[in-house]
Amino acid sequence: MNNKLVQKIVAFIVSIFVLSCTSVKRANAHLEKKITAEKLQKDINYVERKLNKLHPSLDLYISKEQLVKKFDSLRMVTKNPLAPNEFYLGISNVVAAVKQGHCRIIPLSKKTSKSQLKVLKKRGEMSFNLLKFRYWNDKLYVTKNFSRDTLIKVGTVIESIDGITPKSLYDKYKSTYASDGYNTTFHPHSFASKFNSIFYLEHPKNDSLKMVFNYKGTINERLLVRNIPKRGKKSQKVIAHNTVVLTKAEKKRIKTENKIFEYDKILKEKNRNLTYVPSDSSIAILKIKQFSGNYYEKAYKSIFSELRKRNTKTLILDLRNNPGGALSEIKTLFSYLSSTPVVFVDSVKVTRRSSLPLNLYRNLTLSKAPLVLASPFLMPFYYFATKKNANGEYYVSISSNKLVSPQPNPYTGKLYVLINGGSFSAAAVLSANLKNIERATFVGEETGGAYQSTVAGILPVLTLPNSKLKFRLGIEDISINNKLKIFGRGVFPDKNIVPSDSDLENGIDTEMNWVLEDIKK
Numbered sequence: 001m002n003n004k005l006v007q008k009i010v011a012f013i014v015s016i017f018v019l020s021c022t023s024v025k026r027a028n029a030h031l032e033k034k035i036t037a038e039k040l041q042k043d044i045n046y047v048e049r050k051l052n053k054l055h056p057s058l059d060l061y062i063s064k065e066q067l068v069k070k071f072d073s074l075r076m077v078t079k080n081p082l083a084p085n086e087f088y089l090g091i092s093n094v095v096a097a098v099k100q101g102h103c104r105i106i107p108l109s110k111k112t113s114k115s116q117l118k119v120l121k122k123r124g125e126m127s128f129n130l131l132k133f134r135y136w137n138d139k140l141y142v143t144k145n146f147s148r149d150t151l152i153k154v155g156t157v158i159e160s161i162d163g164i165t166p167k168s169l170y171d172k173y174k175s176t177y178a179s180d181g182y183n184t185t186f187h188p189h190s191f192a193s194k195f196n197s198i199f200y201l202e203h204p205k206n207d208s209l210k211m212v213f214n215y216k217g218t219i220n221e222r223l224l225v226r227n228i229p230k231r232g233k234k235s236q237k238v239i240a241h242n243t244v245v246l247t248k249a250e251k252k253r254i255k256t257e258n259k260i261f262e263y264d265k266i267l268k269e270k271n272r273n274l275t276y277v278p279s280d281s282s283i284a285i286l287k288i289k290q291f292s293g294n295y296y297e298k299a300y301k302s303i304f305s306e307l308r309k310r311n312t313k314t315l316i317l318d319l320r321n322n323p324g325g326a327l328s329e330i331k332t333l334f335s336y337l338s339s340t341p342v343v344f345v346d347s348v349k350v351t352r353r354s355s356l357p358l359n360l361y362r363n364l365t366l367s368k369a370p371l372v373l374a375s376p377f378l379m380p381f382y383y384f385a386t387k388k389n390a391n392g393e394y395y396v397s398i399s400s401n402k403l404v405s406p407q408p409n410p411y412t413g414k415l416y417v418l419i420n421g422g423s424f425s426a427a428a429v430l431s432a433n434l435k436n437i438e439r440a441t442f443v444g445e446e447t448g449g450a451y452q453s454t455v456a457g458i459l460p461v462l463t464l465p466n467s468k469l470k471f472r473l474g475i476e477d478i479s480i481n482n483k484l485k486i487f488g489r490g491v492f493p494d495k496n497i498v499p500s501d502s503d504l505e506n507g508i509d510t511e512m513n514w515v516l517e518d519i520k521k
Helices: 003-032 037-054 064-077 084-096 114-123 166-176 186-193 195-202 248-260 296-309 327-337 355-359 371-385 426-436 501-505 510-520
Strands: 104-106 131-136 139-145 157-161 209-215 218-224 272-277 280-288 314-318 347-350 386-388 394-396 414-419 441-444 453-456 461-463 470-472 476-479
Touching: 003 084, 037 064, 037 084, 064 084, 084 104, 084 166, 131 186, 131 195, 131 501, 139 501, 166 186, 166 195, 186 195, 248 296, 272 296, 280 510, 296 327, 314 510, 327 426, 355 371, 371 386, 414 426, 414 510, 426 453, 441 510
Parallel strands: 280 314, 314 414, 414 441
Antiparallel strands: 104 470, 131 139, 139 157, 157 209, 209 218, 272 280, 347 394, 347 476, 386 394, 453 476, 461 470
16 A cells, blocks of 8 residues: 555544544534524424424324414514523423424534543443432432442432432423323423433533432432443452353353343343243243334244243233334234234324335434435335325325234233333333233323324434424324224323332332232232
8 A cells, every 4th residue: 555545544534533523513612602583583484394394193282273373472582592402492392382292302412522432431431320210299219220339229319419409400391392192191201211311401511410319318418420440450250169150052042132132231231121020930020111123023032932931821011111112013012912913003194295205214324324225115115105095184004004913822821011101102002002902901100102193103303404403203193093082191001000209219119019919819
């Protein structure tokens, strides 16, 4: 390789690095920049125009006249320059009024360059980012602690972090996002799941945070710091006499399971996790955090094969705080739980024939780049699969509308489903279909996702021209076959169970305990 070519390659790499750094600096500078009222007015018009063009059920929970008034009111008060995230508080309230949870404005957050990310990785993850919460009765409880800080116990109530109280954040941001319809259980769960990101909107990311917390009536202070990775040479492992040494085959099996069940190395949890009740191995618990990933068919085949071998009598399907995911995955899971064919989805409504073809690749990432190869086939397929009915509405005819046939040997034992306000989107669609065939006993709270339909499917993320805020919306109204008579509500439990403050303080799983007691009866 000659010197000139080497110099060109080096120059190219350096230019990419410089452009990346410049892009990060520019984006972070934009966070603080005040945008003129005239430009913000254009962003408001842009959001209103895109909603009317792409959203297939815009007036399902709010009339068109009411929505127009909300946009007009926002224009009236937007008279002064605002920074992007200041503008976010206003525009997000209007979009949330549509009452469709997938449709929302996303605030801007500070970007980090690749070189900075490497430095931060060496310094370790913040303990604060490794805490999981539940917001209940105006209190923020710690439900899980994945950090090495063992002094923060499950059941701890967070009073404040660097002087910011959880309630002040909840009151400020609860109207910036919506559930589906008129549900009220969704907001506390959604707030708890994204509490960390909301906190960072108000507070810069530092290496330490002062947390004031209450543990069983005792107020404490704690400095949250980074979980610094252990350094130095790895000490030679001493194998105890009772230590089980895994064979190559066993190691391979564990590696395969971690892959198909999506094991998170940081949280040390699987996305799809099958366990058994210690006192009764005939009772299985299948916890699914979200319906995402590429290996769900292998995962469910493995899971239900094991249930058959163990002759499992009762299965508890835990969908609490499951935000949803792929329709194809919940159809597969449903086929293992139903012994009769079911029309899973009744219809998929869009605004026009070009809605799906033009938005298929709007947010294409490198991991999905192979889809581009299919574009000559997919784009015309979706175009011609979209038909107009007698009322002039467009509907898409896809495989999801057809019967979901059961697996050759589905699970037919007793089934409980745990749900709450955090059960959203695909988790609610699955629950609604199981409810329709009276397949399970539902325990917990009303789901955050609607029973009748959800506007999701393809979810293009648009960028507002001037504020650069992100705007995500669903463009497919996915409706189930048998609809609930109560309009605009989620899937209701057969047994409504909510925890007491005492249960949360002591880390007691109220819903699961009720199910286990019911099984005994």
